[in-house]
Amino acid sequence: MAKEFSRSNRVAEQMQRELAGLLQLEVKDPRIGMVTVTDVEVTGDMAHAKIYYSAAKASNSLQKGLEKSAGFLRTQLAKRMLLRTIPQLHFVYDESIDIGIKMAQLIDAARASDNKSNS
Numbered sequence: 352m353a354k355e356f357s358r359s360n361r362v363a364e365q366m367q368r369e370l371a372g373l374l375q376l377e378v379k380d381p382r383i384g385m386v387t388v389t390d391v392e393v394t395g396d397m398a399h400a401k402i403y404y405s406a407a408k409a410s411n412s413l414q415k416g417l418e419k420s421a422g423f424l425r426t427q428l429a430k431r432m433l434l435r436t437i438p439q440l441h442f443v444y445d446e447s448i449d450i451g452i453k454m455a456q457l458i459d460a461a462r463a464s465d466n467k468s469n470s
Contacts, residue, residue, distance in 0.1 A: 362434065363391040363400070369431050370402060373424055382416030384408070389445045393438055400438035403445040417442040 371388045390403040406413055421440040429437045 357395075359393040359395055359397065362397065362432075363393045365432060366393065366400060366428065366438075367391040367402075369428055370424065373427050377427060378420050378423070380416045380420055382412045383420065384413070386413070386417070389447070397434065397436060397438055399441060401441050401443050403443050405445045405448045409444055414442060414444065
């Protein structure tokens with residue numbers, strides 16, 4: 352039976368907290384504005400980490416800014432986390448918030464049309 356909280360899950364949680372602070376306070380790249388780290392997935396061998404993020408304005412320049420700052424972020428994570436090796440960081444835009452907003456708009460439109468037809 353697998354442990355409920357494996358080491359990779361614990362590392363992912365700590366990495367998410369650290370990256371959120373680093374992106375908000377330490378990264379000076381103007382392409383990176385308000386970014387929210389929504390999830391982090393670390394592979395079992397701790398070689399790679401997918402960082403899922405969301406932002407008010409998702410753009411290609413934001414993605415490039417995050418990729419450009421990956422080296423700096425790894426260096427800062429190495430100073431803050433007690434790991435032998437820090438995983439390579441791969442940034443992935445989290446579309447779940449956008450999908451949720453679209454679904455809410457569709458539901459509101461359906462309710463409005465339903466109320467209009469019942470009146």
